[in-house]
Amino acid sequence: RIPIPTLTRFANLYRVLQEAEAEGVEHLNSAQLEALTSISASQIRKDLSMLGEMGRPGVGYKVNLLKKRIGSILRVDRGHPYALVGAGQLGRAIANYPGFEDYGFKLKAIFDSDREKVGQIVQGIPIESNEHMPASLLQKSIRIAVLTVPRNAAQDATDQLVAGGVRWILNFAPTHLKVPDNCIVRDVFLTPEFAILGHFTE
Amino acid sequence: RIPIPTLTRFANLYRVLQEAEAEGVEHLNSAQLEALTSISASQIRKDLSMLGEMGRPGVGYKVNLLKKRIGSILRVDRGHPYALVGAGQLGRAIANYPGFEDYGFKLKAIFDSDREKVGQIVQGIPIESNEHMPASLLQKSIRIAVLTVPRNAAQDATDQLVAGGVRWILNFAPTHLKVPDNCIVRDVFLTPEFAILGHFTE
Ligand SMILES: NC(=O)c1ccc[n+]([C@@H]2O[C@H](COP(=O)([O-])OP(=O)(O)OC[C@H]3O[C@@H](n4cnc5c(N)ncnc54)[C@H](O)[C@@H]3O)[C@@H](O)[C@H]2O)c1
Ligand SMILES: NC(=O)c1ccc[n+]([C@@H]2O[C@H](COP(=O)([O-])OP(=O)(O)OC[C@H]3O[C@@H](n4cnc5c(N)ncnc54)[C@H](O)[C@@H]3O)[C@@H](O)[C@H]2O)c1
Incomplete structure (x- = not known):
């Protein structure tokens, strides 16, 4: 079970990744994600490493993959x-x-x-x-x-x-x-x- | 400065005290406040002792006084x-x-x-x-x-x-x-x- 505060952060990350994907952005690093969500970069790295998502140094996280990953946790594909x-x-x-x-x-x-x-x-x-x-x-x-x-x-x-x-x-x-x-x-x-x-x- | 999570709890307490006062309830203890707000009784006691409000053992907190006290923190009297x-x-x-x-x-x-x-x-x-x-x-x-x-x-x-x-x-x-x-x-x-x-x- 993922704790509710973590889920709330995932839901906000999902919204930002959706927006970035729509704008054609391919990568975002934790500092950029912090600026877009006001969740601290260190908290974001901690939450995402829990999912096994580490991001590439100097490049960041791949937007469409991360969105899919978080979307499946939030079960957005289910009706x-x-x-x-x-x-x-x-x-x-x-x-x-x-x-x-x-x-x-x-x-x-x-x-x-x-x-x-x-x-x-x-x-x-x-x-x-x-x-x-x-x-x-x-x-x-x-x-x-x-x-x-x-x-x-x-x-x-x-x-x-x-x-x-x-x-x-x-x-x-x-x-x-x-x-x-x-x-x-x-x-x-x-x-x-x-x-x-x-x-x-x- | 009162931290935002504490203010959120005060705002929820204020709503409950308003409702209780309207129903003519004179006293509420921390266990009753917990049942009405889903904030733990120990957290409620801690928050209220910060205001110097201790409640009377076996009786609880006086509803109209507590409401006034929290209302002044939330500055409800100001327009x-x-x-x-x-x-x-x-x-x-x-x-x-x-x-x-x-x-x-x-x-x-x-x-x-x-x-x-x-x-x-x-x-x-x-x-x-x-x-x-x-x-x-x-x-x-x-x-x-x-x-x-x-x-x-x-x-x-x-x-x-x-x-x-x-x-x-x-x-x-x-x-x-x-x-x-x-x-x-x-x-x-x-x-x-x-x-x-x-x-x-x-
Ligand atoms: N309706 C909901 O239940 C709900 C739920 C979650 C989030 N939101 C968010 O709340 C906001 C409002 O949602 P809504 O459903 O009321 O949308 P809506 O489209 O019904 O209303 C938006 C209003 O903003 C006006 N507007 C647009 N640009 C403006 C500007 N620059 N200055 C002043 N007014 C402007 C529009 O004319 C319109 O009247 C949106 O950002 C939405 O994402 C709404
Ligand atoms: N409107 C807001 O911005 C706002 C803000 C904070 C809280 N709320 C809360 O949200 C709730 C709805 O607010 P609102 O402004 O839409 O009120 P409203 O009076 O406009 O709508 C309430 C609706 O519920 C219906 N209703 C009443 N009893 C019902 C029952 N037993 N079963 C099914 N339907 C029933 C009413 O016929 C009415 O259509 C309220 O509890 C209110 O305190 C609303």
Whole structure:
């Protein structure tokens, strides 16, 4: 198992390698990678040597090979079908964002509790009522969900997701979710990012 | 200076204390705080003792006092006027989200390069053209910006922000921004969160 902080660094390296490959760059050394990611060059060398990738002195790492190598760790080649729960402001921004497909994520179902939203089409996918969520998730074999419902609806929606076979949840609602041990929740809280900035503004 | 990881924990504690105060809870001990934030109880005790907050044995910490104490560190009582650059999917979700005001953040200006968006009103604020950005920022004395423009427009928009006197940038565009030393950029990358989940889905 690769620790989560290392995976986060790999995900950022992958983004930079993708960009470099698109621009026709063939090699990048750890100092250049540091300038592009703000991960220290020594940390990058350490992480990559863990993969057996040493780079050539004076030349650096081969961009397309390194990208493939990290991509396979992140399993970008696999399709990761996911469900979106809560088709509000943030949910729609995520549904309409093409960037997640670069990592293999493909939106397959959208759920909302608002009668008026049910039946609307987003990215070619009809919004379903949250009442049928467990059955629909099981039928589509969806194991990953992105949760963008209000805080007070989050635990209830999570219980439905778990009942529907979901095992990985990306949670944007500012609350701590209780899930069974075989379930991984990743909290993505945006508000603390603002709060930190507030501290610095003398 | 309080280190950023500690500030992040304080921001999460603040959210939980706000919720507890709204529900009429008077005391919380470190074990209860751990269950609500997934920060370890020992880390919470360590962080709070740094503030001189020890809690009473068998009773815990007084919720409203602790909230005030952490709120003053995060300077939530100060108004933090900010500008939003890029009124697209994510930008509008952020502009329309009431949660940031709890930390003192108040949207004061919105900029976009799309002629069709200029003049539209979001949260009572007219979208201005990015062409007048530096002058408008200086006139409104705005020092904080949230950047939600596409990756390839991000560095250029950042240079305009710095020219307009902005010193703190919350960056959502997946790229590393170059800024002068007196400027703080906080990257909020959402894509790596998906990538990490991808690794776990066996
Ligand atoms: N918008 C932001 O920038 C932002 C920032 C930080 C945190 N968040 C968090 O992200 C979440 C979504 O925020 P938003 O701004 O998109 O809110 P929103 O109100 O625009 O959208 C929430 C959606 O969830 C739906 N919903 C409510 N209960 C549901 C349930 N049980 N099952 C399915 N759908 C349900 C609503 O009908 C609505 O469409 C919230 O928890 C919010 O605190 C948002
Ligand atoms: N939507 C998401 O869920 C999501 C997820 C991860 C990352 N991001 C990143 O967040 C940023 C915004 O994403 P989005 O989905 O809102 O994109 P979007 O295309 O919907 O919005 C971008 C907005 O920026 C404006 N713009 C372009 N150049 C500008 C400039 N120089 N000055 C001012 N405005 C300018 C455009 O007119 C548009 O309104 C992107 O960098 C994207 O990679 C978004």
